[in-house]
Amino acid sequence: MRTALSRSLPTLWRSSLSSARSAPAWIHFPYISKHSHATAPPPSKPPNPHQDTNHIQARRPDISETYQPPHRFREFDLEDRVYVITGGGRGLGLAMAEALMEAGAKVYCLDRLESPHPDFHAAKEHAQHKYGGSLHYRRIDIRDSPAVNNLFTKIASENGRLDGLIAAAGINHIQSALEHTPENLHEIMDINYNGVFYSATAAARQMFNYNQKGSILLIASMSGLIANKGMTSPVYNSSKAAVIQLARSLAMEWGRYGIRVNSLCPGHIVTPMAEQVFQKEPASRAVWESENMLGRLATPEEFRGAALFALSDASSFMTGSTMLIDGGHTAW
Numbered sequence: 271m272r273t274a275l276s277r278s279l280p281t282l283w284r285s286s287l288s289s290a291r292s293a294p295a296w297i298h299f300p301y302i303s304k305h306s307h308a309t310a311p312p313p314s315k316p317p318n319p320h321q322d323t324n325h326i327q328a329r330r331p332d333i334s335e336t337y338q339p340p341h342r343f344r345e346f347d348l349e350d351r352v353y354v355i356t357g358g359g360r361g362l363g364l365a366m367a368e369a370l371m372e373a374g375a376k377v378y379c380l381d382r383l384e385s386p387h388p389d390f391h392a393a394k395e396h397a398q399h400k401y402g403g404s405l406h407y408r409r410i411d412i413r414d415s416p417a418v419n420n421l422f423t424k425i426a427s428e429n430g431r432l433d434g435l436i437a438a439a440g441i442n443h444i445q446s447a448l449e450h451t452p453e454n455l456h457e458i459m460d461i462n463y464n465g466v467f468y469s470a471t472a473a474a475r476q477m478f479n480y481n482q483k484g485s486i487l488l489i490a491s492m493s494g495l496i497a498n499k500g501m502t503s504p505v506y507n508s509s510k511a512a513v514i515q516l517a518r519s520l521a522m523e524w525g526r527y528g529i530r531v532n533s534l535c536p537g538h539i540v541t542p543m544a545e546q547v548f549q550k551e552p553a554s555r556a557v558w559e560s561e562n563m564l565g566r567l568a569t570p571e572e573f574r575g576a577a578l579f580a581l582s583d584a585s586s587f588m589t590g591s592t593m594l595i596d597g598g599h600t601a602w
């Protein structure tokens with residue numbers, strides 16, 4: 271039977287697998303290096319006389335020590351790459367940071383929190399042992415444009431590169447339009463729009479500086495596309511619409527230089543931000559769940575794949591786009 275997996279395997283591996291059916295029990299597959307796909311002669315191993323050769327397990331080639339599968343989905347590999355994630359101290363930003371780190375990247379989480387959520391330390395520990403990537407924390411307020419520029423310059427110069435940014439820092443503000451004060455409005459726009467603008471331009475400056483391509487993902491929201499029921503946040507919604515438009519505009523300016531810019535519009539996710547809404551408007555959780563085609567809210571981990579796709583070469587032809595991942599909330 272030819273499965274979808276076997277169809278996607280490189281020819282060398284496929285032919286090794288099919289010829290192995292008639293091969294003697296001790297035969298080894300050629301070693302395939304992760305990076306070069308070079309072949310090396312397999313170490314010879316005599317047949318084990320104590321094995322029951324009538325049993326299928328005994329007849330199977332022993333591939334465990336000598337065989338390494340080809341580098342699957344190489345375009346998702348982030349080894350040696352360097353990324354910044356604003357709002358990476360907790361919630362969605364931290365879940366995305368962990369995903370990039372698992373793919374081998376060095377990830378700098380920037381946040382205004384004095385120290386990141388305990389999950390950050392658990393992820394950091396986990397990473398270095400298992401995946402080779404790493405997590406780092408830097409405290410900053412993204413409204414401080416010169417400080418943002420300096421920090422991006424420092425990170426890029428320490429590593430000789432900057433491959434991408436996820437701009438996830440943001441705040442929500444639940445209040446009717448008539449009750450918003452000018453201070454409320456300025457604070458929301460200053461973080462959700464200006465801060466994202468400062469971060470994106472600071473990242474692109476370093477990509478130009480090091481003459482490299484890169485990928486930038488701006489975290490908007492489905493609230494930038496709809497006025498969602500159960501959440502009275504007129505300025506937050508507008509700030510997210512502005513972020514979607516910013517991504518398109520920056521994509522147009524920087525595309526010819528190999529810098530891609532996209533936005534992500536998540537539906538409702540259970541994070542500290544959403545918990546704050548539930549505290550203020552307890553009925554909103556039930557409304558959000560009933561408005562969702564899956565009948566539930568998302569977890570931050572459900573956006574790991576989107577982060578990896580957007581920041582890696584897997585999305586090399588995607589720019590100026592809006593990724594809408596909302597459990598069908600806006601589809602009916």
Ligand SMILES: NC(=O)c1ccc[n+]([C@@H]2O[C@H](COP(=O)([O-])OP(=O)(O)OC[C@H]3O[C@@H](n4cnc5c(N)ncnc54)[C@H](O)[C@@H]3O)[C@@H](O)[C@H]2O)c1
Pocket residue numbers: 356357358359360361362363380381382383410411412413437438439440441442461465489490491492535536537538539540541542543544
């Ligand atoms: N939770 C949701 O349902 C949801 C849905 C759609 C979009 N989003 C967006 O996802 C992003 C992440 O949100 P989250 O749900 O993880 O919320 P969160 O509150 O858990 O995380 C946001 C992080 O941004 C940081 N931050 C806020 N202002 C900052 C500033 N001035 N400088 C530096 N850091 C700052 C916070 O300290 C926090 O760690 C936000 O942009 C949010 O608007 C969230």
